[in-house]
Amino acid sequence: MLAEWTDGFLALLGYREILFLSFGIAVGIFVGILPGIGATTAMILLTPVTFALSPVEALALAAGIMGATPMGGAVTAILLNTPGQTANAVTCLDGYPLAQQGKAGLAIGAAASSNALGGLIGAFSILAVMPLANNMVMLFGPPELFLLAMLGLLLVATTSRKGRMFRAIIAGLVGLAIASIGYSDLTGTERYTFGIEYLWDGVHLAAALIGLFAVAEMVQLTVKGGSVANADAPAAITGTLDGLLASFRKWKTLLRGSLIGTFAGVVPGVGGVVASFLSYSFTVQASKEPETFGKGNVEGIIATEAAITAKDGSMLIPTVAFGIPGTAEMAVFMGILILHGMQPGPLMLANNREEIYSLVWALTASCIIASVVGLLLANPMAKLTRVDVQILAPIIIAISLVGSYSIDQEINNIINTIVFGIIGYVMIALNYPRLPLVIAIVLGKIAERNFHQTMMISDRDLSIFLDRSGSLTLLGLLLLCILIPRLKTWKRAAAERVKAKAQGAGA
Amino acid sequence: MKFERRTFLAGLIAGTAGCSLNSGEGPYPSRDIDFIIPTGAGGGADMYARLIGNAMELALPESVNVIPRNVESGGGGKGIVQLHNAPPDGYSIGILNVPGLFVLQKRRKLPYNFSQFTWLASFTTGEHYGLAVGRDSPIRNFDDLREISRRREITFATTGPEGMAYTTTQIASQILGLPYRLVSGYRGSSDYVVAAMRGDTDAVVAAHSTLERMEEGGAVRLIAAFSDKPSSGGVPNALDLGFPELANLRGDRVVAAPPGLADDKREYLANALSQAWAYKPFLAWAESMGESIAPRMPDETAAMVEQQRKFIERWDV
Numbered sequence: 001m002l003a004e005w006t007d008g009f010l011a012l013l014g015y016r017e018i019l020f021l022s023f024g025i026a027v028g029i030f031v032g033i034l035p036g037i038g039a040t041t042a043m044i045l046l047t048p049v050t051f052a053l054s055p056v057e058a059l060a061l062a063a064g065i066m067g068a069t070p071m072g073g074a075v076t077a078i079l080l081n082t083p084g085q086t087a088n089a090v091t092c093l094d095g096y097p098l099a100q101q102g103k104a105g106l107a108i109g110a111a112a113s114s115n116a117l118g119g120l121i122g123a124f125s126i127l128a129v130m131p132l133a134n135n136m137v138m139l140f141g142p143p144e145l146f147l148l149a150m151l152g153l154l155l156v157a158t159t160s161r162k163g164r165m166f167r168a169i170i171a172g173l174v175g176l177a178i179a180s181i182g183y184s185d186l187t188g189t190e191r192y193t194f195g196i197e198y199l200w201d202g203v204h205l206a207a208a209l210i211g212l213f214a215v216a217e218m219v220q221l222t223v224k225g226g227s228v229a230n231a232d233a234p235a236a237i238t239g240t241l242d243g244l245l246a247s248f249r250k251w252k253t254l255l256r257g258s259l260i261g262t263f264a265g266v267v268p269g270v271g272g273v274v275a276s277f278l279s280y281s282f283t284v285q286a287s288k289e290p291e292t293f294g295k296g297n298v299e300g301i302i303a304t305e306a307a308i309t310a311k312d313g314s315m316l317i318p319t320v321a322f323g324i325p326g327t328a329e330m331a332v333f334m335g336i337l338i339l340h341g342m343q344p345g346p347l348m349l350a351n352n353r354e355e356i357y358s359l360v361w362a363l364t365a366s367c368i369i370a371s372v373v374g375l376l377l378a379n380p381m382a383k384l385t386r387v388d389v390q391i392l393a394p395i396i397i398a399i400s401l402v403g404s405y406s407i408d409q410e411i412n413n414i415i416n417t418i419v420f421g422i423i424g425y426v427m428i429a430l431n432y433p434r435l436p437l438v439i440a441i442v443l444g445k446i447a448e449r450n451f452h453q454t455m456m457i458s459d460r461d462l463s464i465f466l467d468r469s470g471s472l473t474l475l476g477l478l479l480l481c482i483l484i485p486r487l488k489t490w491k492r493a494a495a496e497r498v499k500a501k502a503q504g505a506g507a
Numbered sequence: 508m509k510f511e512r513r514t515f516l517a518g519l520i521a522g523t524a525g526c527s528l529n530s531g532e533g534p535y536p537s538r539d540i541d542f543i544i545p546t547g548a549g550g551g552a553d554m555y556a557r558l559i560g561n562a563m564e565l566a567l568p569e570s571v572n573v574i575p576r577n578v579e580s581g582g583g584g585k586g587i588v589q590l591h592n593a594p595p596d597g598y599s600i601g602i603l604n605v606p607g608l609f610v611l612q613k614r615r616k617l618p619y620n621f622s623q624f625t626w627l628a629s630f631t632t633g634e635h636y637g638l639a640v641g642r643d644s645p646i647r648n649f650d651d652l653r654e655i656s657r658r659r660e661i662t663f664a665t666t667g668p669e670g671m672a673y674t675t676t677q678i679a680s681q682i683l684g685l686p687y688r689l690v691s692g693y694r695g696s697s698d699y700v701v702a703a704m705r706g707d708t709d710a711v712v713a714a715h716s717t718l719e720r721m722e723e724g725g726a727v728r729l730i731a732a733f734s735d736k737p738s739s740g741g742v743p744n745a746l747d748l749g750f751p752e753l754a755n756l757r758g759d760r761v762v763a764a765p766p767g768l769a770d771d772k773r774e775y776l777a778n779a780l781s782q783a784w785a786y787k788p789f790l791a792w793a794e795s796m797g798e799s800i801a802p803r804m805p806d807e808t809a810a811m812v813e814q815q816r817k818f819i820e821r822w823d824v
Contacts, residue, residue, distance in 0.1 A: 044548050048561055051788050136726070141705050183581055185667020186692040188614060197588070200581035268701060322724035324697045328548055331695075335554040338795050340790060345724035408548075409576055449692050456690040457662070457707050 008357020011056045012365070017358075020057045024064020025138070025366050029373055031065070032072020032084045035210045036413075039069040039085075040329040047336060055340040055355050060362045062336055067119055067366025070308045071374040074111040075337045078301070079384055080228065080396060082214035086206055087272030089438050090280050092213060094293060094300030101296055102229050102277035104382040109243020112378075114254055117335055118306030119367025121258040122265065122313025123360050126320070130349075132183070133266050133317045137324070139470040140267040142453035147465070147474035149447035152274060154481050155281035156436040159293070168436045171427065175440025178203050186452045198412040201202075205441060207404045211417035212434050214400040216424025218393040223491045227392070228385035238376055246298045247306075251282050257303040261310030266317050267446055268326035269450075272308055273442050277435075279307035285484065294433075309367055320344055320356065381507030526585075535597055535772060539572045545586025547579040551696075551717075551796060555789075556602040557759060559630065562786035566751040566779040581605065582669030584617045591619035597763045597772035600627065605759045605812050606819045607671040613824075614668050623766035625773055626808040628780040630789075631798035636675055637715040637742075638731035639722065641704045647706075649730045649743060652685070652710060654685035660688040662709045664702035667691050671758055672699060676712040678822045679733065682750050703727060714758065716797035733757075755818050761808055777805050 012021065031042045042065050050058035073084030078095030091111065098107040129136075140148075153172060160168030181192045182202030193199040221228065247254050257279040265273030282295045283303035293300050316333070318324040325331040337344055342352050348406035349356065384392065404417040427434050460462035465471045542560045546552040553575075560573040567573070578586030586601060587608060593599035608621050640646045652661060663680070666672045673691060682686040690708050693699035696717045703711035704726040711718075711727070715734065721727050732738035733753035735745050745753035762780055764773065783789045784802045793800060804812060 040548055044553075044557075047554075047557065091773050137701060138705050141702070141707050183615075183669070185582065186668060188668035197580065200585060201579065268698065323720045324701055324724070324726070326697075331553075332548065333553075339554075339792065341791075343720065343723070343795070345720060408578075427649050453690060453692050453707070456688075456692075 002462075004353050005357055006241075007354050007404070008359075009361050011358045012060060014056075014360050015058045016054075016057055020053065021060040021064045021362055021365060022369075022370040024061040025068040025369050025373070026064075028065040028068025028132050028170060028366065029072040029377075030371055032069040033076050034072075034403050034406075035082055035084055035214055035400050036206055036407040037077070038206075038329070040327075040332055041407075042069075043329065043336070047332065047339070048083060049341065049436055050336055055342060055352075056358050058336055058340050059355060059359045062333055063359055063362035064366045066312055066333070067123075067309075067363045068370035068373075069111065070119075070305065070312060071115050071367075071370040073308075073376030074115065074305055075108060075374055075377060075381055078107045078111060079381055080214065081217040082396065082400065085272070085308075086209055087276045087311075088304075089209055089213065089273060089435060090276040090304045091301060091308075093280065093304075093435060094295070094297050096217075097294070097296035098298070098301075099228055099382070099385050100230055102385075103296065104229070104385055105378055106239035106243040106246070106298060107296075107301055108374060108378040108382070109240040110246045110298045111134040111243075111305045112374045113244045113247035114257070114302040114305040115309050115374070116368045117254055118237075118258045118261060119309035119313060119371075120364055121255075121306075122310035122361040123260055123367070125262045125310065125314045126316055126356075126360055129262060129266060129314060130317055130321055133321055136266045137318060137322070140269070140458060141468075141470075142450040143465055143468055144470040144474055145267075145269055146447055146450035146454055147471055147478065148270065149443040149450065151474060151478055151481065152277060152281075152443045153447070153476060154350070155278070155285075156439050157370050158481060158485055159281045159284040160289070160433060160436065164431070164433055167432045171432050171434065171436040172440040175437040176444040178437075179441045179444025186449065188485075198410070198416075202445070203411055203441065204407070204416055205438075206407050207410075207413035207416040208420040208441070209438060210400045210404045211420030211422075212427075212438065214367070215333075215397055215417060216428055216434075218389070218396050218400075219421060219425045220428045221389040222393045225389065227388055240375060243298065244287045244375075247302050250302050252286075253299045254304045254306045255290040256282060261307035261312075262314040265311040265314030265326070268318060268324060269446065271442065272328065273309055273439070275307045275311045276304040276445075277439050279303045283459030285481070302420060309478065313363055316359070320359075327478055513525060513821055535775065536567060536571045538598060539574050540567075540597075541584045541593070541599045542573050542575045543590045543599065544575055544577045545579065545590075545601065545603065546577065546584035548577045551714075552602075552604070552760065553577065554792060555796070558786065558789040558792055559602065559762065559780065559783045562783035562789055563779045565782045565786070581615070581617075582611060582667065584611050584615055584669065588612065588619055590763065590765060591624065593765045595625065595767040595769070597764070597768060597776060600762055600764050600776060603761050603763050604671055605761050606674070606815045607758065609816055609819050610671060610674045610824070611669055620766075621812075625764040625766060625768040626779045626805050626812060627760055627764055627773065628805065629761045629803040629808045629811060630780075630783050630800065631760070631793050631796075632801045633757040634714045634716065634796065634798060635732070635734040635754065635757050636712055637681065637718045637729055637733055638679065638710055639700070639713055639718045639727040639729045641706050642725055642728055644703075644706065644709070644728065646709060646730070647728075649748065652730065653683075655709070656685045660686045662688050662690055662707075664690050664693055664699040664708040664711050666693055666695070666699065672696065672713065674819070674824045675756060675758075677824045678756055678819075679712045680751065681822055682752050682756070685749070695722075700727060700792045714796075716795075719797065759811065759815065761812060766806045771807055 030038045074086035077083040077088040077091040081096040095107045140188045156172045183200045185423040260279040261275050264270040285288050327336045404413040544556045592599035663676045665676045732744045733752040738744045
C-alpha cells in the first residue's frame with residue numbers, strides 16, 4: 001500500500017508530469033477567474049492535447065485544471081461579487097461584504113486555506129470513502145433527492161438575514177417559477193418558452209448568474225459611484241495571514257463543509273451549488289451569531305470553499321469506481337481515462353492503482369499550489385477593489401458578456417445575461433437577496449424531476465417517503481430545520497420574560 | 508481488407524481533390540467548418556464526434572479547422588434544426604443519431620425534414636443494446652423477468668420521451684412481448700442505469716457497451732444482449748432469446764450537411780471524413796465502445812438511414 005502511494009507520487013515527479021500539472025493549474029486558475037468558462041470547457045479543449053501524453057501526464061493535466069478552478073472562481077467572487085464558477089455564487093455572500101470593508105486579504109486568505117484543506121480532504125476521500133460509495137449511491141434515489149431539494153428550499157428561508165425572510169421567500173418563489181421554464185422531459189411538453197428555441201432547456205443558469213451578480217453589481221456601483229471598497233475602508237491590504245489561519249481556528253466549519261462536499265460529490269445529481277449552499281446554511285444554523293452572516297463573516301467563506309473543493313475530489317469516486325460520471329466535467333474526465341486505455345470501474349482499481357494514486361497526489365498538489373497562487377494574486381487583484389468604477393465597470397461588463405457568450409458560443413446567452421443583470425439590479429435596489437433566486441432555480445428543477453420520478457416509481461403512492469431509511473432521515477432533518485429556529489425563538493422569549501420578571505421584582 | 512481499400516481510395520481522392528474546388532467564390536474550403544454536436548459536452552457521443560472532427564482536419568488545408576459546437580438544447584432538437592437551416596455552403600456539418608432523428612421529429616414536431624439532409628458518411632457498426640437489472644435484484648435472468656411480466660408490468664428507467672433510450676425501451680419491450688411501464692426523466696445513460704442498480708425500476712435497456720462497463724463495475728447484471736453476435740458470460744443474445752429482430756435495434760451516428768449541398772462539396776467532405784476510418788484515437792475509442800469500423804460513403808449512409816426509418820415506423824412509439 002505504502003509502496004503504491006510512493007510509486008504514485010514518484011510517477012508525478014518527472015519533468016513532463018510537473019510541466020503538465022503546472023500547465024493544468026495555470027489553465028484552471030485562468031478559467032476559474034473568467035465567468036462562464038469552467039473546468040469542463042477547459043478539459044474538452046485540451047483533450048486532443050492529451051493524445052500525445054502518457055496516462056499519468058494526461059491525469060496530471062486534468063487534475064491540475066480540476067483542482068485549481070475553484071480558487072480562481074473564489075477570487076473574483078470575493079473581489080467583484082462575480083462568481084467565476086456557479087458554485088462560487090455562495091462565496092459572494094460573505095466574501096464581497098469583506099472586500100467592501102477593505103478586508104479582501106482576510107477573505108482571500110480564508111478561501112485559500114479552506115480550498116487547500118477542503119481539497120486535501122476531498123482528494124484523500126477518494127480512497128477513504130470508496131468502500132462506502134456504493135451504499136451512498138444506492139441510498140440516494142429520487143425520493144431522497146426530492147427531500148434534499150426541499151431541505152435546501154427550506155434553508156433558503158430560514159438562513160436569510162433577519163428581517164429579510166419574507167423577501168427571501170419571494171425571491172425563492174420567483175426562482176421556482178423560472179425553474180419551470182423549458183421543455184419538460186417528464187411530460188414531453190414545453191412550458192413558457194413562447195416559441196423561443198433558446199428557452200427549450202430553460203434559463204441557462206451560468207449566463208443568468210453572470211447577469212445577476214457581475215452585471216448587476218457593476219450597474220449598482222456605477223449608479224453609486226466610487227469603487228468596490230468603501231472609501232472609509234483601510235487602504236492597505238492586510239489580514240491575509242489571519243484569513244489563512246481562520247480555517248484552522250474554525251476547524252469545525254471546515255470539517256463540516258468538507259464532509260458535506262464529499263457527500264455531494266459521491267451522490268450523482270447533487271451539484272456544486274447545492275453542496276456549497278447546504279454547507280453555508282448548516283454553518284449559519286450552527287452559529288451562535290447567525291445575524292453576522294451575509295455581512296462579512298469569514299466562516300461563510302470557509303464553509304463554502306471547503307465544500308466546493310471537497311466535492312471536486314470526491315466526485316471522482318463514482319466515476320473511477322463504477323464508471324458513473326455524475327457531472328459533465330466527470331464525463332469529459334472519463335473520456336480522457338478511456339482514451340488512455342483505463343477502463344473506469346473495479347478493473348481500473350485493480351489494474352491502474354499507480355495512476356489513481358498519482359491522480360490523488362496531483363489533485364492535492366493542484367489545490368495547494370492554486371491556493372498559494374491565489375494568495376500571491378490577492379494583493380495585486382485586491383487593488384481592483386480600489387479602481388474607480390467608471391474604469392472598472394465597462395471592463396467587467398465586457399468580460400462578463402464575452403464569458404457568457406463563450407459558455408457554448410450562444411449569442412442568446414448575452415440577452416439572458418442582460419435580462420438577469422436588470423433583474424439583479426432591481427433586486428439590489430429593492431433590497432431583495434439574490435441567492436434564494438439562484439438556489440430556487442437549481443433546486444426547483446431537481447425537486448420537480450425527482451418528485452415526478454418518485455411518483456412514477458411508487459405508482460403514485462406517497463408512503464414511499466416513509467418506507468426508505470434515507471428519505472425518513474431527511475424527513476427528520478426537515479422537521480428539525482423547521483423546529484430548531486422556533487425552539488430558539490421560544491427559548492429567547494422565555495429568557496426575556498424571566499429577565500423582565502426579575503427586573504420587575506427588583507424594582 | 509475491404510476497409511483498407513476504402514481508406515486508401517478515400518485518402519487518394521481527398522489528396523487529389525485537395526483544396527482546388529472552385530465554385531466561383533474562391534477555393535473550397537477557405538475557412539473553418541462548423542461541426543454541430545447535438546449532445547452536451549462530455550460523454551460518449553461528444554467524444555466520438557470530436558475525434559471525427561480531429562481526424563477530418565488531417566485532410567483539410569492547414570488554415571481550415573473543424574470547430575465542434577455542442578448544441579444540446581431540447582434533447583438535441585435545436586442542433587438538428589440549426590443544421591437543417593444552415594446554408595448549404597459546405598461550412599456546416601453535424602453528427603446525428605439515427606434513429607434518434609426520426610423520434611425527435613415525431614415527438615416534438617420539429618421544423619425539419621430528415622429526408623432532405625445531405626448524408627455524408629458513417630463510421631461504425633452502431634451501438635447494440637442490452638437488458639440489465641440491478642446487481643442485487645431478485646431477477647436473476649431473462650426467464651425470471653418474463654415470469655414476473657405474467658403478473659404485472661415491468662418497470663424500466665429511461666430518459667424523457669425525446670431521448671432515444673425511451674423509444675428503444677418501448678420497441679424492445681414490444682419485440683419481447685413484455686407489458687411495461689416507463690419511469691422517465693433520467694438525464695443520461697449513467698443516470699438511468701444507476702436507477703436500475705438502485706432498484707428504482709425492475710430493469711433498464713441501454714447501450715450494450717455501457718451495461719458491460721457498469722457490470723464490470725459491479726453496478727448491474729446484464730441479462731440479455733440484443734446483438735446477433737455471440738455475447739460473453741453466457742448472456743443470451745437476440746438469437747438465443749428467439750427474437751432476432753432485436754439486432755435491428757441500434758443507434759447509428761451519421762455525419763450530415765444541410766439539405767441542398769452541391770455534389771462536389773459533398774464528395775470533398777465525405778472524403779475528409781473518411782480519415783476517421785484509420786485515425787488511431789478514433790479506432791481506440793470505437794473499440795472501447797464495443798463498435799467496429801463499418802465505413803459508409805454518402806449513398807450507403809443514405810440507404811442505412813432509410814432502413815432505420817422503416818424499422819422504427821413499424822412500432823407503436
